[in-house]
Amino acid sequence: MADITPVFDGHNDALLRLHLSGRQDAEELFLNGMDQGHIDLPRARKGGLAGGLFAIFPPPLSNMKVNGKRPEDVTFPQLKQADALASTLAMAALLQRVERASEGRFAICRDADAIRAAMASGALAAVFHVEGTEAVGADLDLVDVLHAAGLRSLGPVWSRSNIFGHGVPFRFPASPDIGDGLTEAGKALVRKCNRLRILVDLSHLNEKGFRDVQAISDAPLVASHSNVHAICPQSRNLTDWQMRAIRETGGLAGLNFSVSFLRPDGGTNADTEFDVLLRHLDAMLEALGEDGVAFGSDFDGALVPRQIGDVTGLPKLIEAMRAHGYGRELIEKIAWRNWLRVLERTIG
Template identity: 70%
Template sequence: MTDLIPVFDGHNDALLRLYQSKDADPVARFIDGLPGGHIDLPRARKGGLAGGMFAIFPPPLETPGTRRAMNVADEVPPELARADALAPTLGMASILMRLERASDGAFTVCRSAGAVCAAMEKGSLAAVFHIEGVEAVDMDLVLLDVLHAAGLRSLGPVWSRPNAFAHGVPFRFPATPEIGPGLTEAGKALVKACNRLRILVDLSHLNAEGFRDVAKISDAPLVATHSNVHALCGHSRNLMDWQLAAIRDTGGLVGLNFATGFLREDGRMGADTGLDVMIRHLDALLEALGEGGVAFGSDFDGATVPAAIGDASGLPKLIEAMESAGYGRELIEKIAWRNWVDVLERTIG
């Protein structure tokens, strides 16, 4: 394929990278080109990255025990108090809005599937406001209304730590997501509120019991924005066969996570991971979900990705690998962007 196929990506952590940047003006640098990392505007254009879910992730506090708990398999990252989550959540939301203002039309915060298509059509990077871990939201969900008015259209109740709404699945290999209890009463109220407001509920990072609870409560398609197949990589973050079946039954979607530790059979985070491993996961997702249920959820700027891709500019390498594996143009376009637009239309409108 000689032309560049556009990609809508289900998950990136670019906002966290900008928030934590030491640069005097990280917004301008994102627009002009940032050193390192995975995403900026020039590399997005080069690689055909036409849009995606821009995640707000309130990071753990830097305490002596935090890094150990983040990296040791049998430990759970510590909970984050609401007061400690509020400033980074609002700070990253501000960066998202400033990117739109400063980009001269090259970056658009999209509040509907139609807006995503319109932005992509005019060559503007289509950003959907997403939160990963809603520790900043109060029990009365007052802030949820404010964030929705500001453009929030997708959220994951948890990252891989517990909070007042749910329990995240810690990073363990080998392990299943059958770790811990389900949604709290506040979490169930959150899911119902998201359905009313037409906010997509992301199941990635949620443990198995929380997944079951969302499946019982939600009237929207089940979506895991950045997860892989547990049968191929036995990481706790990946989806079991029964979870994939539940997603398929609702007309939902899974975004292939590029993080090598969720791709490889050995669970190792190593950039020396071949694109054939990604194709195996795509094949398995297609078998489990059908052609309409598979997409991308790269985890750019939040994980180690295969060196063959490197960053957003390397997305055509994955498209080429799909073509070499026998994927036709129509299927590639579905996975690259059309399936995301379809599920967004049926969730956020």
Template identity: 60%
Template sequence: MSRTETAPRSESSIPVFDGHNDTLLRLWADPTGQAAEFFFAGGAGGHIDAASAKAGGLAGGLFAIFPPSPRDQSLSDAMRIAPYDLPLPAPLTQSGAASDTVAMAAILFRLEARSKGALRVCRTVAAIEAAMAAGALATVLHIEGAEAIDADLAMLDVLHAAGLRSLGPVWSRPNWFGHGVPMRYPSSPDTGDGLTEAGRRLVRRCNELRILVDLSHLNEAGFGDVARLSDAPLVATHSNAHAICPVSRNLTDRQLAVIRDSGGLVGLNFATAFLRPDGQMDEDTGLDVMVRHLDHLLEHLGEGGVALGSDFDGAMIPRGIGSAAGLPALLDVMLGAGYGRELVERIAWRNWLDVLRRTWGG
């Protein structure tokens, strides 16, 4: 790891490209129906809007579509006290998930149309670079939980034509493609069966279309199936080190080695239950534990294999960051910990663009 004794302390010129947020879900689910209208005007709430992105240097990221399961209690609330083993929600229907997926995709495309160039849906790395150079928010369409896609994968082709460039086959609930990990602490990620035959077809077709396959939320068996099938770099968009926080959602050192050997990448998840050694969701979590995870990931993945995957708008994050506007606080802690500016830039955005280029081509 590149460390310097006199690391620069100004992070103001370092942009962030983030591997995961649930902002589209928040805008879609807002009970007033007005959140998307206020995304550029202020008052949208949550972790990401135009103002907070600009204030924090958030230059872009993978914007997830997550078809939700009905539930009575938020996961963050249920994970405040460890140990826990939360029951998995029931599987979704394809028709219901497809309806929700299209609705959230429409929000992103409407934001782009309304933005007058301030937000761009990007389908290539060149488009991301152009958006960042112009000061526009570079968004990439991602799906977390592929229930909207039929087993024959017709919907996958349609979504790819619309701009889909990254996909997580499962969220934690099971679907016809495979099995995710439960929200369980303490637990290994070895929690059940892997990909189904439909899941294996999905991975192969994603490789053909050059759609990134996200390992986050897959259980250990599914992770191994993707590793054996995929010819692309292995990527977990928002996961942490199991050696530090032994929750089922985090990656073991063996999994990190497999990702490293593929030339892949892991995005640091800001969700406090996946950061803290005690596995609890708690806003009063110091940023030093994030550096502990980064150090571990750098040791096992190398400097080209570590990035950020905040889970903004999808989880309880440390109070010291608070929203996208607080990203400079994390960069400052990294610089203060002795990370050289070049390494901070790689983690903040360059590594994401590198792995997307290797995955998408061009």
């Protein structure tokens, strides 16, 4: 794999896919390979995936389709804390079991040095991330417990409201300026994350919530898996001022491979060419600079271009970037160095 550029990816939902499988041997499926989904350990090695943020997402389950409508047409109801707590703890336990069963092939990393060490040893470096904190109560006690288990990145909301703020719903075409900002509990959560050195992810937060984090946080602003709103006016994508704010703090944005966040028509067509991804990357580089652009694939959580297919398609994207004129240094920054730089500044 010496000729394959390593990738540190800002977002995947592999834990959710394994959790929803209901399999008692889910960790073995991940470690030994399976025919479903985008990521398992053998395919990660083949594709050059050296690490990434492994998300725990409390699933909406039956809420994913409300009265038969698509997610893009739905404002999701709030998730009950008890339901979110059960699934969050189940996936956190699964993450621990994967590490234990891996015999050194998979490592939960609590700081940037641990990520570098895992990458150097050939282990898959996993940063524990929670996407949507419905499991956490207003007392924030669960944050301390999860932090002790390795939590180092947190998105206060998914694309629905909770006690901390308002997630931006999936709408096209639409602005992210939908709903109110962070609640007082949400502002306290951001401050606690700063104290504990937990990265605050803005990808599912609406515009007012984004501004609140910008005003409160002393850490780099990060949108782990969001694209360019000027190209694809999906409400989940980043506007020009949001990218300027990220750049001003030395943060980053991760290119989301979801076709509906890439395509100018917002469509769910897997026959989306690399040219569309490169157009987003060019615009992100112009807005964020070479140090502010990375990958946030959304593997196992989205429909990705057929040319990528799954994690084994990462070298094809890297080759497309090279053919587009990106040099080796820039490719390495986007592929992994920028995430390592920002994580060092946030989680240590």
